Amino acid sequence: MEQKIIDLLKRSGLSITDSRKKILDSFFQKNSALAHADIEDYVGTDFDRVTIYRTLQTFVDKGIIHTIPTPDNAVVYALCKDSCSAGHHHDNHVHFICDNCNKTFCLEHIVVPAVKMPTGFNATQIDMVVSGVCNFCNNVS
Amino acid sequence: MEQKIIDLLKRSGLSITDSRKKILDSFFQKNSALAHADIEDYVGTDFDRVTIYRTLQTFVDKGIIHTIPTPDNAVVYALCKDSCSAGHHHDNHVHFICDNCNKTFCLEHIVVPAVKMPTGFNATQIDMVVSGVCNFCNNVS
DNA sequence: AACATTTTGCAACATAGTTGCAATAGTGTA
DNA sequence: TACACTATTGCAACTATGTTGCAAAATGTT
Ligand SMILES: [Zn+2]
Ligand SMILES: [Zn+2]
Ligand SMILES: [Zn+2]
Ligand SMILES: [Zn+2]
Numbered sequence: 001m002e003q004k005i006i007d008l009l010k011r012s013g014l015s016i017t018d019s020r021k022k023i024l025d026s027f028f029q030k031n032s033a034l035a036h037a038d039i040e041d042y043v044g045t046d047f048d049r050v051t052i053y054r055t056l057q058t059f060v061d062k063g064i065i066h067t068i069p070t071p072d073n074a075v076v077y078a079l080c081k082d083s084c085s086a087g088h089h090h091d092n093h094v095h096f097i098c099d100n101c102n103k104t105f106c107l108e109h110i111v112v113p114a115v116k117m118p119t120g121f122n123a124t125q126i127d128m129v130v131s132g133v134c135n136f137c138n139n140v141s
Numbered sequence: 142m143e144q145k146i147i148d149l150l151k152r153s154g155l156s157i158t159d160s161r162k163k164i165l166d167s168f169f170q171k172n173s174a175l176a177h178a179d180i181e182d183y184v185g186t187d188f189d190r191v192t193i194y195r196t197l198q199t200f201v202d203k204g205i206i207h208t209i210p211t212p213d214n215a216v217v218y219a220l221c222k223d224s225c226s227a228g229h230h231h232d233n234h235v236h237f238i239c240d241n242c243n244k245t246f247c248l249e250h251i252v253v254p255a256v257k258m259p260t261g262f263n264a265t266q267i268d269m270v271v272s273g274v275c276n277f278c279n280n281v282s
Numbered sequence: 283a284a285c286a287t288t289t290t291g292c293a294a295c296a297t298a299g300t301t302g303c304a305a306t307a308g309t310g311t312a
Numbered sequence: 313t314a315c316a317c318t319a320t321t322g323c324a325a326c327t328a329t330g331t332t333g334c335a336a337a338a339t340g341t342t
Contacts, residue, residue, distance in 0.1 A: 015287095015288065015289075015338090015339055015340065016339080016340095017288090017289065017290085017338075017339075018338090019289085019290075020289095036329080036330090037328090037329095047290080047291085048290070048291050048292075049291095049329090049330090050290080050291070050292085050330090050331085050332095051289080051290055051291070053329095053330065053331080054289085054290085055289095058289095067212070067214075069210045069211060069212045069214060069268075069270060070210060070214075071208070071210045071266070071268055073208075073210060073211075073214045073215070073216050074214070075214050075329095094256060096258075096262055096264075099265070107258075107259060107262075109259070110256060110257070110258075110259070112256075112269075113254045113256055115235060115251060115253075115254055115269065115271070116251070117237075117248075117251070117271065117273075118248060118250070118251065118276070119276065120275070120276025120277075120279050121237055121248075121271075121273060121274070121275055121276055121279070122273045122274045122279060123237075123271045123272070123273040124240070124272055124273040124274075125212070125271070125272040125273070126269065126270070126271050126272075127210075127212060127268075127269070127270045127271075127272075128253075128256065128267065128268070128269050128270075129210060129267070129268045129270075130256070130258065130262075130264045130266070130267050130268075131264070131265055131266040131267075131268075132258075132262060132263045132264040132265040132266070133262070133263045133265075134261070134262055135259070135260065135261025135262050136261075138261050138262075138263060140260060140261030155319095156307090156308055156309065156318090156319065156320075157308075157309095158307075158308070158319090158320065158321085159307090160320085160321075161320095177298080177299090178297095178298095188321080188322090189321070189322050189323075190298090190299090190322095191299090191300085191301090191321080191322070191323085192320080192321055192322070194298095194299065194300080195320085195321085196320095199320095216298095283342100284341100284342085285340105285341085285342080286339105286340090286341085286342100287338105287339080287340080287341095288337100288338080288339070288340090289336105289337080289338070289339080290335105290336080290337070290338080291334105291335095291336080291337090292333105292334090292335090292336095293332105293333095293334095294331100294332085294333095295330105295331080295332080295333105296329100296330080296331070296332095297328100297329080297330075297331095298327100298328080298329070298330095299326105299327085299328075299329095300325105300326080300327075300328095301324105301325090301326080301327100302323105302324095302325095302326105303322105303323090303324095304321105304322095304323090305320105305321080305322080305323095306319100306320080306321070306322090307318105307319085307320070307321080308317105308318085308319070308320080309316105309317085309318080309319090310315105310316095310317085310318100311314100311315085311316090311317100312313100312314085312315080312316100
């Protein structure tokens with residue numbers, strides 16, 4: 001795990017620091033998307049709040065994580081697939097937010113469906129967020 | 142217009158107050174969705190910040206306006222169609238955010254396409270937000 | 283080890299949103 | 313119209329969230 005994280009950082013052209021290792025680790029530990037506050041809880045007082053903000057921004061820039069828009073407008077982050085790289089995200093999958101456990105999931109295998117735009121509107125990005133009850137809360141594992 | 146606004150408030154079971162009239166008016170004046178800050182600009186210093194927050198929340202509860210999730214996680218509000226009522230929103234249309242003029246539009250005629258959920262996941266609401274360049278910025282009016 | 287370059291922590295600030303409570307305004311009735 | 317009752321508003325204080333500049337510390341390179 002430690003080595004996997006170090007490789008990912010090196011591959012992204014980032015230097016290996018304690019905060020980056022720990023924050024990246026939190027994403028591998030949990031299997032759902034994380035809000036800033038979740039990460040703050042996980043890393044405790046080891047790192048400054050500002051460092052977490054900057055680290056997350058760096059990870060987004062380098063194509064390591066992507067942001068997920070939510071109906072209640074909280075910022076949530078999740079690991080990208082391998083195909084993402086610096087400046088080029090390809091996270092065109094549907095996201096799911098459980099109203100019960102409040103976790104956010106990447107539905108990696110569900111691609112956002114195409115939709116016809118009205119004349120004059122040019123689409124460059126489409127986000128689809130589904131709310132409901134997740135498979136764990138439905139007791140279907 | 143004044144009468145139209147008063148009727149809408151009465152129909153929603155709300156008392157007629159200056160702040161509600163003015164805030165509702167801002168939505169009829171502009172033809173795009175509005176953020177809290179936009180409304181604050183429009184009403185000036187006539188009303189307290191807190192009043193705007195509470196009024197918007199009341200309008201959402203009564204089915205007068207709906208919120209729109211955005212990729213940069215700013216809360217944006219737009220008028221609902223007539224079919225919405227207290228506790229029952231039916232705003233299943235696609236939303237569009239222009240990267241150029243930064244305005245948010247309800248594409249009332251574009252219905253959010255259905256999407257198949259993985260086993261165990263139950264969908265109750267689907268939000269689709271498209272980013273790109275709007276018809277005005279494309280000079281197609 | 284020594285150096286140049288990044289990254290981090292701190293402090294201070296800015297914006298967004300919430301809560302309790304007393305003052306005020308709106309509504310229905312006499 | 314005046315009254316009483318209820319709903320709404322403004323204020324103050326607070327919490328949460330996010331940003332910036334700069335000096336200190338850590339990292340990578342020679
Ligand atoms: Zn759940
Ligand atoms: Zn995702
Ligand atoms: Zn535009
Ligand atoms: Zn809408």
